[in-house]
Amino acid sequence: MKVAVMTDSTAYIPESIRNKYAIHMVPLSVVFEDTSYQEEMDITTEEFYEKVKDAKQLPKTSQPSIGYITTELEALAKEYDAVISIHLSSGISGTYQAVVSAGKMVDGIEVFAYDSEISAMAQGFYVLEAAEMAQNQREPQEIIARLNEMKKSLRAYFMVDDLSNLQRGGRLNGAQALVGSILQVKPVLHFVDKVIVPFEKIRTRKKALNRIMGMLKEEADKGKQLKVVFIHANNLHAAEELQRDFLKEYPDMDTCISYFGPVIGTHLGEGALGVCWYEK
Numbered sequence: 217m218k219v220a221v222m223t224d225s226t227a228y229i230p231e232s233i234r235n236k237y238a239i240h241m242v243p244l245s246v247v248f249e250d251t252s253y254q255e256e257m258d259i260t261t262e263e264f265y266e267k268v269k270d271a272k273q274l275p276k277t278s279q280p281s282i283g284y285i286t287t288e289l290e291a292l293a294k295e296y297d298a299v300i301s302i303h304l305s306s307g308i309s310g311t312y313q314a315v316v317s318a319g320k321m322v323d324g325i326e327v328f329a330y331d332s333e334i335s336a337m338a339q340g341f342y343v344l345e346a347a348e349m350a351q352n353q354r355e356p357q358e359i360i361a362r363l364n365e366m367k368k369s370l371r372a373y374f375m376v377d378d379l380s381n382l383q384r385g386g387r388l389n390g391a392q393a394l395v396g397s398i399l400q401v402k403p404v405l406h407f408v409d410k411v412i413v414p415f416e417k418i419r420t421r422k423k424a425l426n427r428i429m430g431m432l433k434e435e436a437d438k439g440k441q442l443k444v445v446f447i448h449a450n451n452l453h454a455a456e457e458l459q460r461d462f463l464k465e466y467p468d469m470d471t472c473i474s475y476f477g478p479v480i481g482t483h484l485g486e487g488a489l490g491v492c493w494y495e496k
Contacts, residue, residue, distance in 0.1 A: 219350040219359070220296040222288065224280070224311050225256040226304045227340035228477045237347035240299075242288055244311065246478040247276040255478040264478035265450040265486055277479045279311040285318040293325035298356045300328045300346045302363070304335035307410025308483075328356050330363060333410045337445045337474035338372040338492040366494050373406050373415060373431065374447070374490030375424045404428060428491050429458065436466050440495050444469060447490035449476040454489055470496065 222240040223229070234241060243254035246264065248271055253259035259267070268275070292299050301319075303312040312331045319327030330346075332339040342363050349359045402424040403414040418424040436442060444462070448455035455473050463471060476484055 217297045217355060218295070219354070219356055220292045220299040221343060221347040221350050222292070222299050222301040222315075223339070223343045224303050225254070225477065226309075226335045226479050227302070227343050228256075228261075228336055228474055228480075229340045229343060231256070233344075237344065237351065239343060239347050240288065240292065242280045242285055242311075244280060244309070244479045245278045246482055247278060249273075252278070253478070259478060261450070261475055261477045261481070264481060268481075268486070275478075275482050277482050279309050279314060282314050282318050282321075285315055286321055289318055289322040289325060289327060293322060296325060298326040298328060300330060300350065300356055300359050302330045302332055302339065302343050302346060304339055305333045305407060305410045306331045307333070307407075308335070308412065326356065328360060330360065331410070333367070334370070334372055334407050334492075336372075336447050336476055336480055336490065336492075337472075338370060338490075340474065341370065341443065341445070341492070341494060342366060369495035370492065371406075371431070371435075371494070372490060372492035373404050373428045374484070374488060375402050375404055375421065375428070376484050377402075377421070377487040378485050425458070425489065429462065432462070432491055432493055433465070435493065435495075436469060442469055442493045443496050444471045444491070444493040445474050446471070447474045447476060447492065449481045449484055449488040450486045451489060454487075458489070458491065 220240060225241055225243040243257050245252045245254050301315045306312040312329055315329040319329060332342050346359050401417045401419055402421050404416045404418060404424050404427055405412055406415045418427055446455040446458045459471050459473060476488055
């Protein structure tokens with residue numbers, strides 16, 4: 217069985233890597249007033265953060281249409297027998313459900329939609345694992361089983377400088393955001409049951425990052441071989457610093473750096489940082 221792998225743009229997998237592993241991508245969009253930009257296609261992450269600084273109001277985000285997804289699946293059906301389609305959490309976007317719906321409308325290809333229950337390179341980890349397995353001619357059921365196994369050990373925590381973007385975009389309970397802003401806390405956030413919730417309320421940015429790194433090191437100290445990513449919202453220096461400090465203590469660990477692009481960056485805001493890992 218010839219298996220394709222598809223994802224959406226919020227996995228933020230660079231084009232060169234998508235090409236290398238034959239990963240197909242459907243874009244989400246950011247909308248500035250009346251102009252819509254497909255992320256990773258019409259607007260780069262750098263352009264987005266520059267544009268946000270001059271914007272009078274926060275851009276909106278939108279998922280790909282069922283029609284767009286259907287067209288992509290029909291194209292894949294000409295070459296593939298099945299597709300594993302991995303998407304950002306269904307708790308913050310309708311993209312996964314749109315793929316489920318589109319999959320029922322397309323003949324000639326079996327569509328396995330997979331809810332990552334998360335986003336950014338945490339989602340990307342699933343995509344890359346699936347793509348490698350697909351290239352090795354593994355069956356869809358085997359790939360899904362491996363993704364479910366990864367999900368058991370995958371952890372992701374992030375912090376933002378300002379909770380208002382998450383609250384305005386409807387991705388965080390208004391009361392939680394209000395309390396955070398009044399107390400000036402820097403809550404560590406994570407995904408639970410597919411939605412973003414506070415993990416712990418911490419007073420300063422430094423302490424929040426120390427708490428996240430402390431949890432990562434606890435896992436590393438157990439002798440596990442982890443794959444780790446440090447993710448930033450237009451704050452590469454901070455991500456590199458976290459990576460450098462971690463590798464001083466754990467030089468053999470497999471690490472990389474990624475970014476929060478336009479759609480996720482709209483909700484988290486510039487300066488956000490995240491750390492994600494799973495057991496290899």
